Amino acid sequence: MAQDVVVSVQHVWKEYIHYHHILTSLKEVVLHLPRLARRLRESRFLALKDVSFEVYRGEVFGIMGHNGAGKSTLLALIAGVMKPTAGTVTVRGRIAPLLELGTGFQYDLTGRENIFLNGILLGMTRRQIQKKLDDIIAFAELEPFIDEPVRIYSSGMLARLGFAIAIHTDPDILLIDEVLAVGDEAFQKKCLKKLDALRKEGVTMIFVSHNRQQMEQICDRILHLKNGQVQRIERIRQSHGAEPTATTATTTDHEEHTHHPTRNAH
Numbered sequence: 001m002a003q004d005v006v007v008s009v010q011h012v013w014k015e016y017i018h019y020h021h022i023l024t025s026l027k028e029v030v031l032h033l034p035r036l037a038r039r040l041r042e043s044r045f046l047a048l049k050d051v052s053f054e055v056y057r058g059e060v061f062g063i064m065g066h067n068g069a070g071k072s073t074l075l076a077l078i079a080g081v082m083k084p085t086a087g088t089v090t091v092r093g094r095i096a097p098l099l100e101l102g103t104g105f106q107y108d109l110t111g112r113e114n115i116f117l118n119g120i121l122l123g124m125t126r127r128q129i130q131k132k133l134d135d136i137i138a139f140a141e142l143e144p145f146i147d148e149p150v151r152i153y154s155s156g157m158l159a160r161l162g163f164a165i166a167i168h169t170d171p172d173i174l175l176i177d178e179v180l181a182v183g184d185e186a187f188q189k190k191c192l193k194k195l196d197a198l199r200k201e202g203v204t205m206i207f208v209s210h211n212r213q214q215m216e217q218i219c220d221r222i223l224h225l226k227n228g229q230v231q232r233i234e235r236i237r238q239s240h241g242a243e244p245t246a247t248t249a250t251t252t253d254h255e256e257h258t259h260h261p262t263r264n265a266h
């Protein structure tokens, strides 16, 4: 993998098996075995079909597409929370996945406790989290609620907390799925400003959004997904990552994980 490539997705296929079909047809095992076998075949669904692309260090990369196009699936594969059915996903660096809303939160724990929980899940030590705790709470603007259980938080408040945690973990690669869409306008503005600062520091970002205008504003390139296939990759602007900056030159700790093809993954 070339030195400046931080995410490489090569000929990735993702097949889901829809278990509910199988469960509802369990009765048929006794009665109609051939029909069940046919149902099993029918219940496989290809969410990604031969998807290939590379993301460069320091780039802001967008993924757009209609509902069900496979965007969240693609992010989950990059985050390493799922394995591709075929093909390889190679990631170089520390990833902070900010996947769909609410994932990673324990609803009975307080906001503060969830910061520790998520920080640790994202690879921080307790001490590192302690040092950033005030900044995280302040960024999320949740001071009055931080010792309340997050089950009383609104979806916008949860999104703010998740976002604040992720950007304070010093990631090399930040994955953001639709999160900006949830916060209110003032918070969105603040996030965009913060993301711009992170991009200037050389953090690579991969975004999923339906908001074309926002995507054009922040992304260097946008991948358009349709029914699990890459339609095209559109260049919006030259990325910061293209120039050798101080940040890229001093990055030494490369950590790679590759998901190899497996027919058993779902």
Ligand SMILES: Nc1ncnc2c1ncn2[C@@H]1O[C@H](COP(=O)(O)OP(=O)(O)OP(=O)(O)O)[C@@H](O)[C@H]1O
Binding pocket: 016, 017, 018, 045, 047, 065, 066, 067, 068, 069, 070, 071, 072, 073, 074
């Ligand atoms: N865990 C799963 N099991 C079975 N099918 C799934 C699973 N997750 C996603 N799918 C299916 O895969 C397809 C792609 O889903 P995905 O969530 O990646 O789409 P998306 O582009 O993120 O959509 P949205 O814009 O609605 O968030 C959908 O048809 C969905 O039903």
Ligand SMILES: [Mg+2]
Binding pocket: 071, 072, 073, 177
């Ligand atoms: Mg999605």
